[in-house]
Amino acid sequence: MLGVGKSFDVICRELTYGGKDFALYFVDGFAKDDILNRVMDHLSKLERKDLVPGTINRLIRTHLPYLEVESTKKIDDVVTAVLSGPLALLADGEEEAILIDARTYPARNPEEPDVERVVRGSRDGFVETLTFNTALTRRRLRDPSLRMEYMQVGTRSKTDICIAYLEDVADPELVETIRGTLSQIEVDGLTMAEKSLEEYLFRRFWNPYPMVRFTERPDVAAVHLLEGHVLIYVDTSPSVMITPTTFFHHLQHAEEYRQKPGVGAFLRWVRFLGIGASLFLIPLWYLFVLEPDLLPADLRFLGPEKIGDVPLFLQILTAEVGVEILRMASIHTPSPLATALGLIAAVLLGEMAVKVGLFNVEVILYVALASIGTFATPSYELGLANKISRLFFLVGVALGKLPGLILTVGIWFFVLATTRCLNTPYMWPLVPFNGKALWDVMVRSPMPIKSKRPRVLSPSDPDRREG
Numbered sequence: 001m002l003g004v005g006k007s008f009d010v011i012c013r014e015l016t017y018g019g020k021d022f023a024l025y026f027v028d029g030f031a032k033d034d035i036l037n038r039v040m041d042h043l044s045k046l047e048r049k050d051l052v053p054g055t056i057n058r059l060i061r062t063h064l065p066y067l068e069v070e071s072t073k074k075i076d077d078v079v080t081a082v083l084s085g086p087l088a089l090l091a092d093g094e095e096e097a098i099l100i101d102a103r104t105y106p107a108r109n110p111e112e113p114d115v116e117r118v119v120r121g122s123r124d125g126f127v128e129t130l131t132f133n134t135a136l137t138r139r140r141l142r143d144p145s146l147r148m149e150y151m152q153v154g155t156r157s158k159t160d161i162c163i164a165y166l167e168d169v170a171d172p173e174l175v176e177t178i179r180g181t182l183s184q185i186e187v188d189g190l191t192m193a194e195k196s197l198e199e200y201l202f203r204r205f206w207n208p209y210p211m212v213r214f215t216e217r218p219d220v221a222a223v224h225l226l227e228g229h230v231l232i233y234v235d236t237s238p239s240v241m242i243t244p245t246t247f248f249h250h251l252q253h254a255e256e257y258r259q260k261p262g263v264g265a266f267l268r269w270v271r272f273l274g275i276g277a278s279l280f281l282i283p284l285w286y287l288f289v290l291e292p293d294l295l296p297a298d299l300r301f302l303g304p305e306k307i308g309d310v311p312l313f314l315q316i317l318t319a320e321v322g323v324e325i326l327r328m329a330s331i332h333t334p335s336p337l338a339t340a341l342g343l344i345a346a347v348l349l350g351e352m353a354v355k356v357g358l359f360n361v362e363v364i365l366y367v368a369l370a371s372i373g374t375f376a377t378p379s380y381e382l383g384l385a386n387k388i389s390r391l392f393f394l395v396g397v398a399l400g401k402l403p404g405l406i407l408t409v410g411i412w413f414f415v416l417a418t419t420r421c422l423n424t425p426y427m428w429p430l431v432p433f434n435g436k437a438l439w440d441v442m443v444r445s446p447m448p449i450k451s452k453r454p455r456v457l458s459p460s461d462p463d464r465r466e467g
Contacts, residue, residue, distance in 0.1 A: 001075070001079050002025060002079060002082060002083070004025070008028075009027055009028040009029060010025070010027055010028075010082075011025070011026055011027070011028055012024070012025050013026075015040070015043075017043045017044060017046050017051070018046040018047050018048045018049075018050055018051045019048045020048070020051050020052075020055065020091060020092060020093075021091070021092040022043075022089060022090065022091050022092070023089075023090045024040075024087060024088070024089050024090075025078075025082050025087065025088040025089075025090070026082060026086075026087040026088070027082060027083065027085065029106075030085040030103045030104065030105070031085075031087055031102060031103065031104075032102045032103065032104045035066065035102040036087065036102060038065065039064060039065065039066060039100065039102070042063065042064075042065055043063065043064075046063060050062075050063065051063075051091075055091050055093075055094055056071055056091065056094050056096045056098060059089075059091075059098060060098060064098070064100065066100055066102060068086075068100070068101035068102070069098060069099070069100050069101070070098075070099050070101075071096045071097065071098050071099070072096065072097055072099060073095055073096050073097075077099075078090075078097045078099070080152075080158055081099045083158070084103070084158060084160070085101070085103030085104075085105065086099045086100055086101040086102070086103050087099070087100040087102055087103075088100075105128075105129050107127055107128065107129045107132065108127055108128070109127070110124040110125055110126070110127055110132070110136065111123070111124070111125055111127075112124070112125050113125040113126075113216035113217060113238070115216070115380055116215065116216055116217050116220070116253070116254060116378075118254050118255045118258050119255065119258065120258045120259075121219065121254060121255075121258045122217075122218070122219055124136060124218060125216045125217055125218070125238065126215075126216045126217070126218065126221075126238040126239070126240060127238050128235075128236050128237060128238055129235070130160050130162060130233055130234075130235040133218075133233050133238075133240065134148050134162055134164070134233060136218040137164060137218055137221055137222060137225070137231075139218070140218055140219060140222040141166075141222050141225060141226070143166060145166050145167040145168045145169070146164065146165075146166055146167075146225070147163075147164065147165055147166070147167050148162050148163075148164050149162065149163040149164075149179070150162055151163065151179075151182055151183065153182060153185050153187070153190060153197070154187055154188060154189040154190050155186075155187070155188050155189075156188040156189045157188065157189030157190055157191075159189065159190045159193070159234065159235055159236070160234075160235035161182065161197070161232065161233065161234055161235070162232070162233040163175070163178060163179060163182070163230060163231070163232055164221075164225065164230070164231040164232075164233065165225065165229075165230045165231070166225055166226070166228070168460055168461055169225075169226070169228050169453070169459050169460055169461050170228050170229070170230055170457075170459065170460065171228065171457060171458040171459060171460065172460065173458070174230055174243075174244070174422060174423075174457070174458070175230055177422060177423075178201070178230055178232070178243065178422070181200075181201055182197075182201075182232075185197075185200045187200065190234065193234045193235075193236050193237035193239075194214065194232070194234040194237045194239050194240075194241050197232065197234055197241070198211065198212055198241065201243075202421070202422075204419070207415070207419065208384065208385035208388045208389075209247070209381075209382065209385045209416065209419070209426070210245075210250065210379060210381035210382060210385065211244075211245070211421045211426075212232075212241045212242060212243050212244075212245055212421075213241075213242040213245040213249050213250055213379065214239040214240070214241060214242070214379075214381070215239065215240055215242060216238050216239055216240070217254060219254065220242075220254055221240050221242070223257075224242045226453075226464070227453050227454055227457065227459075228453050228454065228457040228458075228459035228460075229242050229243060229244070229245075229457065230243050230244075231243075243421070243422055244421040244422035244423075244424040244457070245421060245424075246421070246424065246425070246426055246427065246428050246429075246456070247382075247416060247426055247427055248428075248429070248430075248441045250377075250378065250379035250381070250382040251268075251271065251272065251275065251377075251378065251379075251382075251441070252268070252378065252441075253267075253271065253378040255267060256268050256444045257444070257447075261444055261445065261446045264444035265443045265444045267444075268442075268443070268444050269442075271376055271377075271378070272442075273373075274372065274373035274376035274377070275373060275376065275377050275386065276373070277369055277370055277372075277373035278370050278371075278372075278373030278374040278376075278377065278383065278386050278387070278390065279373075279386050279389060279390055279393070280390075280393065281366055281369055281370050281373070282316060282366050282367065282370050282390060282394060283390065283393035283394050283396070283397050283405055284405075285302065285362075285366050286312065286313070286316060286394060286397050286398070287397045287401060287402060287405055288302055288303060289302075289303045289304065289312060290397065290401055291401055291402060294402065302362075303362075304360045304361075304362050304363075309357055310357070310358060310359075312360070312363070313394070313398045315358070315359050315360060315363045316363055316367065316394060317391075317394075318358075318359075319359060319363055319364065319367040320367060320387075320390075320391065323367060323371050324387075370390065374386060374387055389412055392408055392412065393405060393408050393409060393412070395408070396408030396409075413427075417430075417431040424456055424457070425456070428456045429441065429456070434455070434456075437454065437455070437456075450464065451463065451464050452464060
């Protein structure tokens with residue numbers, strides 16, 4: 001079943017200890033050589049009387065000097081364990097196998113994630129190893145009620161998954177819903193780790209807006225656990241899924257809580273301004289160009305004096321696609337060349353496109369401002385979704401001018417307002433309206449006055465203050 005002799009990295013060592021035959025199965029690259037050598041050296045000193053009767057029980061209780069040791073009678077469990085990293089020790093004539101979890105994975109050190117950088121704060125971040133990520137979380141929450149439930153998904157990949165929550169805080173129904181949904185997933189493998197898992201959990205395939213928040217910061221994960229969220233860790237991924245989330249969860253950033261409340265509120269409003277610009281700046285400008293009478297007399301200068309030979313809508317659409325191509329190119333460009341690529345795009349392409357008449361100067365300006373607003377969005381997934389919505393609004397303006405913009409914005413808001421994420425309204429606390437919670441979203445409140453957990457999560461313990 002393991003393919004010993006067919007796969008070069010699956011190894012079986014036939015051994016004899018105390019006059020009894022053993023077989024040790026492991027995958028080369030997963031086993032810790034120093035631990036394995038110590039175990040084998042100790043076993044080599046055993047005599048027959050040390051192993052019988054009850055070989056398996058004696059080995060586990062007395063003679064295997066390692067912490068993570070267990071036994072199993074199921075051959076499928078042995079195969080899965082060996083392919084996952086632990087070693088399997090089989091003894092001749094015994095009906096049980098011993099699993100020794102002396103594995104190690106190729107792993108990088110915890111580093112600050114690129115997409116969630118802060119000026120002040122911790123510099124560690126999640127990595128691709130599940131146990132490292134859970135340890136980083138427990139370092140910040142030394143609560144005995146913190147539960148880390150282990151599961152496997154995928155008939156072939158056997159991907160390790162962990163559900164994390166505070167047992168006396170999180171809503172039991174929410175935990176059971178997530179646990180039940182994960183256990184019912186039937187797939188051969190999670191090819192894209194947490195992103196594939198998200199699609200199986202929520203199944204809103206054509207809604208571009210993210211149903212979960214991804215984070216690579218342990219401090220952000222700990223904050224959401226304290227609020228009553230349930231976290232999902234997936235092995236091989238540095239991103240942790242936070243569930244459930246609303247639209248406004250994607251607008252917050254750790255930097256706001258690393259500064260004074262007044263400064264944090266200012267940063268949040270600046271970020272809201274950028275996100276609003278990424279959504280509505282270009283559609284509104286295009287509307288004012290088509291209907292300049294909508295503008296006050298003092299702002300009539302906003303429209304271009306000369307549109308050019310290319311229709312304005314096509315100019316905007318081409319510029320939007322060009323920015324997206326540039327973003328893709330920057331991802332695949334080696335770091336030493338990224339600066340050169342930016343200069344070429346900004347100076348040569350932009351300037352030359354204006355000179356040859358392909359673009360109007362104002363088109364370049366407003367597309368650039370909208371793109372900056374997109375990159376200022378804390379959630380990368382939300383930024384991409386807002387870009388698609390911006391193009392939707394733009395098409396509405398092109399087809400119906402002001403009524404078209406009102407209609408498309410209305411459809412956009414209605415879809416988001418009626419969306420639910422694990423029975424949580426996506427636009428809460430705006431819809432349904434909760435004034436106090438909305439104020440806390442709009443203004444970064446000081447931590448000492450945040451005494452209650454979000455009501456929408458139905459926490460078992462709504463009070464954040466003990467005693």
